[in-house]
Every structure is written in structure tokens, then in C-alpha cells.
Amino acid sequence: YGDLSKPYGTGNPVKARCPPNNVVWYTLESYLPTLVYGCIVDAWVTNGKCPYACKFRYESNPEPGPFISAVNEVITRGRKIEKDRVVMYRNLLVERALERLKEIYWQWLKLSNEDGPSLASLWSTGTVSEIPTLKPFCSLVAEKKQLDKASRTLVLGNGMVRREWHNKAKLAKNFALLPNLESGDLNPHFAKTALMDLVEDAINYLEWVIVWPTVVQAVRSTPDGQSHLDPVIVLDRS
Numbered sequence: 001y002g003d004l005s006k007p008y009g010t011g012n013p014v015k016a017r018c019p020p021n022n023v024v025w026y027t028l029e030s031y032l033p034t035l036v037y038g039c040i041v042d043a044w045v046t047n048g049k050c051p052y053a054c055k056f057r058y059e060s061n062p063e064p065g066p067f068i069s070a071v072n073e074v075i076t077r078g079r080k081i082e083k084d085r086v087v088m089y090r091n092l093l094v095e096r097a098l099e100r101l102k103e104i105y106w107q108w109l110k111l112s113n114e115d116g117p118s119l120a121s122l123w124s125t126g127t128v129s130e131i132p133t134l135k136p137f138c139s140l141v142a143e144k145k146q147l148d149k150a151s152r153t154l155v156l157g158n159g160m161v162r163r164e165w166h167n168k169a170k171l172a173k174n175f176a177l178l179p180n181l182e183s184g185d186l187n188p189h190f191a192k193t194a195l196m197d198l199v200e201d202a203i204n205y206l207e208w209v210i211v212w213p214t215v216v217q218a219v220r221s222t223p224d225g226q227s228h229l230d231p232v233i234v235l236d237r238s
Helices: 023-045 066-077 083-108 119-125 144-149 163-169 188-220
Strands: none
Touching (some): 023 119, 023 188, 066 188
């Protein structure tokens, strides 16, 4: 799995921008959490109960998820929704996010082979610190003096769930037998970004939906070339 104090590994993801300096750190701390944010938003947009199925057809998921339901309500009414409705939608977003995280856990748990668990499996199960070369960089389990020397501390990269929850969940014979997942069962750093911050961004978007037509009208009412946002190209006429 490598040493996070130096560049490691010969494999690099193909990206438009420059490749990451340390693939292991990039995968655990940035790529996997970001991928999961998208999975959560997918659960908010659609109401499908099969997260592993491709959703190319609208008729496959005719019922919108909680986020789209909230947006539709705001657009239909043309004004902000009442505080109790906001609280209801916030709770629905958290509930659906936790359901999706359980689905991710159950699928990624099995991403292993004869060489051992993949980075996705380690991260989703909260067992990154079980790898000796990675433990000194995990902020939840490493001693402070170790972290002070670490050039790349794993914060979100510690994992998705706490080890205590994984120790119970790994005994489940099937998905239906998984223990209930609460926000307190998540890596606290991940819980803040995946639940608190992401949910609040979704709630704030409901207010943005109301003012968006005004913003569009303000931008389009300015003649082309006169807005400070318009690009200016100076041609050399010589």
C-alpha cells in the first residue's frame, strides 16, 4: 500500500490535470470521499432502490428523490417553504444518505482478492489504520508525535465508518442483516463533509432556486460585451 511520506507506486490515474504526487494518499483522502458524495446526491435525486443498477431510463425511477421533491415544491409554490418542511426535508436527506452509505459499505466490503483488500475496501470499512505503513498517518488512531512527522495526514482518508461499527457489520450474512447506521458511526471528519456540509448545501440550494430567475434576468438584460463577466478579445489589426 505504500509509504505516504514519499511518492509511491507505478500506477497513475489518467487525468486531464497533472497526476497526483502520491496515488495512495490521493485515493484515500480525496478520490473515494468525492466519489461517495456523488453517490449520496444520486440517492437524493432518484428514488431507486437498486444502487447497483444503471439508471438510463426515466421510467426506471419515476419517483423523484427527496432533494428533487424539495426543489419541485419550491418551484411550484414560487416561494420559500416553511421551516417545518425544511426540517422534514433535511431529515429525509440525512436518512437517505445513511441508507446509501450502507449500500456502499456492503458493495465495497467485497472488493478484495488474493493480495488483500483494495483501497476502496479499506476505506469503506474504516480499516485503513490496520495497514502498518498507513497507520502513522491516520489522524483518528495515530499518536500526535507521529502525525507531526507525517507529510500527508489522513483525515477523510481514515475511512467511511468507525471500526466499532464495521466489527459488527462484517458479521452480517446479507445486506438486510447489517446493523443500523447512524451519523455517530461514521468517521467524524467524513460525517461533517458527507452529512452536515452536503446536506446544508442542498438546503441552501432551495433558497438559490428562488433568486435564480432574477440573476439570469440581470445577466441577460446587459448587452453583449458590456458586462464585466464577458470575455474580451483584442484583435491585432496590423
